[in-house]
Amino acid sequence: MQVYVNGALLPKEQAVVSVFDHGLLYGDGVFEGIRVYGGKVFLLGEHIERLYESARAIRLVMPISPAEMTAAVEKTVAANGIRDGYVRLVVTRGSGSLGLDIRKTSDPQVIVIADTISLYPAELYEKGMQIITASTIRNHPAALSPRIKSLNYLNNILAKIEATDAGAPEAIMLNHKGDVAECTGDNLFLVKKGELLTPPVDSGVLDGVTRRAVMRLAEGAGVTVREVTLQRHDVYVADECFLTGTAAEVIPVVGVDGRMIGDGKPGPVTQDLRQRFQRLTRGELTL
Known part of the structure; x- marks a missing residue:
């Protein structure tokens, strides 16, 4: 190397x-x-x-x-x-x-x-994963903006430790208001009644490059995309949930804190956006 x-x-x-x-x-x-x-x-x-x-x-x-x-x-x-x-x-x-x-x-x-990198096992992309909500909250944006991708990742690491201790591959982090922000290394999306929902950047999230790409892919597919404040309740009652990130790409979530999301299987919007993202990476689609 x-x-x-x-x-x-x-x-x-x-x-x-x-x-x-x-x-x-x-x-x-x-x-x-x-x-x-x-x-x-x-x-x-x-x-x-x-x-x-x-x-x-x-x-x-x-x-x-x-x-x-x-x-x-x-x-x-x-x-x-x-x-x-x-x-x-x-x-x-x-x-x-x-x-x-x-x-x-x-x-x-x-x-x-x-x-090379492989963040999650291949089977999780097909079956979806079970995650938890961490007690470690996201840094207060007035203290250290999560929009800065800095080398200081201790905040994320502490939440990741909680996920690992719980036997989960990822954890949702809340912000200082108790609203959903993002996961330890990925942005979070929900599907509810056909709309794609994700926390806005002022909720204390990294403005992910993959996040933005998936939002544009969804809009191109005719899906309404809204950046809205989300609580844990919104996650629990969502029809679908998935995470995005450079290393993670697009990965479905089928359970959070012991609650089954939708029917417990990767949903149609998630699967479609995952396929579109794969086509984007191969140069078959453009943004």
């Missing part, structure tokens, strides 16, 4: 950063997870745009331009011969002192890793 670090492709054993890097010390940095299908990097422009927005939000000055960042991703994918896989693009604040002052940091690190 060749890993891109600041302009150079290095064997993974040599792809290192300083122990004084604020990405390690404080989770001070931003990242993107990106998919590769058929050798082409999927929706790369949208990922690069969000990366730079996240960096701007935390006052991280990017060391290279968006065009150079795009080229770095494509170069790393090609160097590793990735046809169908996953890219982790990371930018850290860089090395600094043992303190929080960003003025004492230098040399932001640009890291690109291209590998």
Whole structure:
């Protein structure tokens, strides 16, 4: 494996950063997870745009331009011969002192890793999965905006631990108001009376690239899409539920907190959107 670090492709054993890097010390940095299908990097422009927005939000000055960042991703994918896989693009604040002052940091690190990934077992995509609601709430958006895809993922990790302890592959996270936000690594969608519902970004969710793509696919299929505030009750009484994410793609949920969703099987809207998304990744559909 060749890993891109600041302009150079290095064997993974040599792809290192300083122990004084604020990405390690404080989770001070931003990242993107990106998919590769058929050798082409999927929706790369949208990922690069969000990366730079996240960096701007935390006052991280990017060391290279968006065009150079795009080229770095494509170069790393090609160097590793990735046809169908996953890219982790990371930018850290860089090395600094043992303190929080960003003025004492230098040399932001640009890291690109291209590998394969399988987030959930294949059978869950066919049969659907059972998930829970975590007691760990999503970060208050006035404290740390969930729209920033930062290296500080401890909030999500704590909720993921709850899911794992409960024997579930995922967990729904509520926001500070008690409304449904998103899952630990995925956005959430419901289908009710033929309409597609999902929490708005001001509910404290990451504005997922796959989330946006699925919303556009649904609109193109004639499905009404609404961003609305949702409570757990809405999830429990939904006709269908599914999750979206770069790594997860589109995966059905058939049970939440011991309540069966719909008839306990992946629903027709979910299945149709999953098929449309797969066609999109193969270049058979456009947004």
